[in-house]
Amino acid sequence: MLTLSHYLILSLLLFSIGVAGVLTRRNIIVVLMSLELIFNSVNISLAAFSYYLHSLTGMVFVVFNITIAAAEVAVGLAILVCVYRRRRTTNVDELDELKG
């Protein structure tokens, strides 16, 4: 029997992997992909709750999340293109103009 915990553990696992990716990787495109992993883990968790709680809110929220995440990726990649035009790099460590 599949229970809620199965899905929540899967979601937590993907979430942790995503956070680890954001914190460890230097290539910003990979960092953005890790952010997508995080949003997907949230979607699994919302859909699982929605299924087991017999409530539709979670499903609707997932649709909104997917849409907003797509918008976020568009802006993020636009900023990345700007950075790349200026600096010719996508490595986080080479972005060091701002230090205090």
Added chain:
Amino acid sequence: MTNLLNINYYAVAPELVLIGFAFLVLILDLLLKGRDKAVLGYVTAFGLLVSIPVSYFTNEPVSFSGMVAADSFSAFFNIVFCVAAFLTTLISMDYMKKAKADRGEYYYITLFAVIGMMLMASANDFVNLYAGLELMALSFYVLVAFKINDNKSVEGALKYFVLGALSSGILLYGISFLYGYAGSTNFAEIARAASAGSSQNMFLILGVCLTVAGFAFKVALFPFHLWSPDAYEGAPTPVTALLSVGSKAAAFAVFLRFFAGSLAVLQPHWAMLIWVFSAATMLYGSVVGVSQKNIVRMLAYSSIAHAGIILIGLLVTNDKGSSGVLYYLLVYAFMNIGAFSVITLFVRNNGKGANICDYKGLASKRPWLAFFMALFMVSLAGIPPTGGFTAKFFILASAVNSRYYLLAGIAVVSTVISLFFYAKVIFYMYMKEADDASVFTASPGAALYNVVIVISAVATVLIGIFPSVFMDMAVQAVKPLLM
């Protein structure tokens, strides 16, 4: 069907006004191809002014199936957002031209950012809250990167984006657990579940911790503050002013509505978490601020320290604490925008002015400018008779009233430490001689800056001298929360 959906256009009237103006500016921008964009700035400022009375008269507590709560609480915040955006729009017209980033998008993206903040302040459901939050955040990512030919601007934007998106993810994960706990994303439903169920529910604990962490990013609390000094320094200075005032106030509005309003029953359980955040943030912001050489970074750390103090008011879950938060945010809006306007004017006139030592001898060359800068610094430091003092006083009084003695003590220590860096600016302006007098020559076109600086200064002092008027407004505003 309409009744079932509970569509109420009056509840979102301020947002609708601003959306209308945003599209008007968008179309005007296309019609005025290649000509001076200043007129767009005036239209934007006019739209924000129109939205202030509309916000004031909006009072529709429940509409759109419980999604929107346009009560006196959100009205107060809407007015703060509109005033802040109005003042920053006035200074940005000229700044953007000088920074060679004079593009029409700036104005309507600002309007969309304000709409996002308003939606956050009036959100009564996490779905709606998240949509408003992202509207604001996406607008700010673009605004911070707006000087696309400046390395610092785009780099600051990238850091802001990565950490902002990460915080959205964490916040969403927290929301999903709260949804799992209560079976609904509505604040009222969650409040009902919280008062009925056990407080030891694991989903509730996970949900609250992750939600707090997500918002801590938005408010830039230690240790989630890493993006803020970089984004503040990189962004165009008027955007920094709006970012430090507006996005912070919006996040606090949500914090207040959710924690002091819906989860007030569980105050003893989440209090410890907020206590630690508050103490760490106050101390960190003021200690690190002392060593800063760049004035914008210094103000970034000062804003971190202020956020720590405002959190105390959140912790004190009664009308005194909550109204103290509102009052503080109102004062903070004026004094911070005032200080940033002086910096913007200074940077514009001589191309530098980012370092504190550049302000050497300002008092002898531009006595009025130096006087106003000193006034804002005094207010930020919390010295009477300015608004900054009364705001700190109200928050600390509410903390002492509710027996948070240690926290109040830490706040006083943090205030004393932060005196160092505010005094440093005043010291450079008044006690040192200028190396090169030419940098202080006034150039034409500064009239709007002076207007903004004078408005902010008058408001800062007035709020400090007549606190009761504004405090009554704040007390009225928090009434719907604490019922």
Added chain:
Amino acid sequence: MMEQVFFYIFSIIAVISAISVISARSAVRSAFYLIITLMQVAAIFILLRSPFLAAVQVFIYVGAVMVLFLFAVMVLDIGREKLVAYMHHQSVIAVPAVIVFFIMGAYMIIRGGWNVSNAGFPEAALAKSSEVIGKEMFGRYLFPFEVVSLVLLIALIGAVALVLRGREKDKQC
């Protein structure tokens, strides 16, 4: 029983490819691993009886977002990172911290304090899942739906403001 087997197949593939996303050396490989993960998530949505979400997931994520990523990888010509030192120094702290977070979270989830049945939705309601979601979205969630349209607009304007305008400036110089 069958369901359980499928759940484990999907989640194991999802987790392995997610780990590959963050450990692959080249961004193109990461992108393809991410596509695999996203497809598994779509499959998980089907296990949760919401084919509509699965379709949205495939259309928007795999169809639109990943294409955007691949375009960015190709246009920016990022290629391969230096083989040595492609991770931060801070990974030494970050990875254990994330593992601790995972263990704590898993403990809390398994201990959990909820009292829902493990029954899931009644099948009859699920037969019309897309219809029900649609009604909900244009009924109770009409207002956030409108706000999301503004979010999409700002993404469009923002991308144009940052990228297109930058190119005009480049030409002038």
